[in-house]
Amino acid sequence: MSTARRVRTAILISGRGSNMVALIEAARAADFPAEIVLVAANLPDAGGLERAAASGIATAAVDHRPFGKDREAFERALDEVLQAHRIELIVLAGFMRVLTPWFVTRWQGRLINIHPSLLPDFRGTHTHARALEAGVAEHGCTVHFVVPELDAGPTILQAKVPVLPGDDEASLSARVLEQEHRIYPQGLALVASGAARLENAAAVET
Ligand code: GRF
Numbered sequence: 001m002s003t004a005r006r007v008r009t010a011i012l013i014s015g016r017g018s019n020m021v022a023l024i025e026a027a028r029a030a031d032f033p034a035e036i037v038l039v040a041a042n043l044p045d046a047g048g049l050e051r052a053a054a055s056g057i058a059t060a061a062v063d064h065r066p067f068g069k070d071r072e073a074f075e076r077a078l079d080e081v082l083q084a085h086r087i088e089l090i091v092l093a094g095f096m097r098v099l100t101p102w103f104v105t106r107w108q109g110r111l112i113n114i115h116p117s118l119l120p121d122f123r124g125t126h127t128h129a130r131a132l133e134a135g136v137a138e139h140g141c142t143v144h145f146v147v148p149e150l151d152a153g154p155t156i157l158q159a160k161v162p163v164l165p166g167d168d169e170a171s172l173s174a175r176v177l178e179q180e181h182r183i184y185p186q187g188l189a190l191v192a193s194g195a196a197r198l199e200n201a202a203a204v205e206t
Helices: 018-026 047-054 071-084 101-106 127-134 169-192
Strands: 007-013 034-041 058-061 089-092 111-115 138-145 155-162 196-199 202-205
Touching: 007 018, 007 047, 007 169, 018 034, 018 047, 018 169, 034 047, 034 071, 034 169, 047 058, 071 101, 089 169, 111 169, 127 138, 127 169, 138 169, 155 169, 155 202, 169 196
Parallel strands: 007 034, 007 089, 034 058, 089 111
Antiparallel strands: 111 138, 138 155, 196 202
C-alpha cells in the first residue's frame, strides 16, 4: 500500500452525482493521490448526497436559498464547512452555482470543474442541444481549472466523441457522460499529484 499523503478533497454537487460516483470509485484505489473526504451540496435534496453517504463519505448541505442574491454570503458559509473538514482541493461535479471571484480566487489552482463541451466551444448551459444545432461533427467534455470568468479556465484534459446521424440531446449527452466519468478521475489525479498545475493563468503539466 502506498504511504504517500493523499490530498483532502471535497466534491460539490447539485444533482444526481454520477461524476461524483466515478470519482469516489477511482479514489478507492490506495495509490490514488486524492482522498474524497466530503461531498457538499447547495440543495439539501440533491440525489448525490445519499449516494455519497452510502459510500461512507461525510456529507453536508449548505442551502443557497436563504442567502437570496448574496452569493458571497452563501460561499462564506460553504467555505466554513470546507475549512472544518480541512479541505485542500475542490472538485465541482454538476454544481449549479456560479462562483464569485472571492471564492474562486481563494481556491485558485485548487478548484476544478468538468464541462460538457470541448471548451472554448459552448460555454454555459444546454451544451448538447447547442452542439446539435450548430451541426458540429465532434463534441465532448473538458476538465479545467476554475477561474473567475465562467467556463474559461485552462484545460487539464479533454475527451472527444463523434456526433452521429440521428443523435438527439439524450443520446449525445449519454455518450459525453461516459467520457466524463473516464477523464474526471484522471484530471483529479493529475491535479492532486501536482502533475498539472495552474501557473500564470495557464495549466502546466509536468
Ligand atoms: C455533467 O454533465 C457535468 O459535465 C455538468 O453537469 C453534469 C453533472 O452530472 N457540469 P452528474 O450530476 O455528475 O451526473
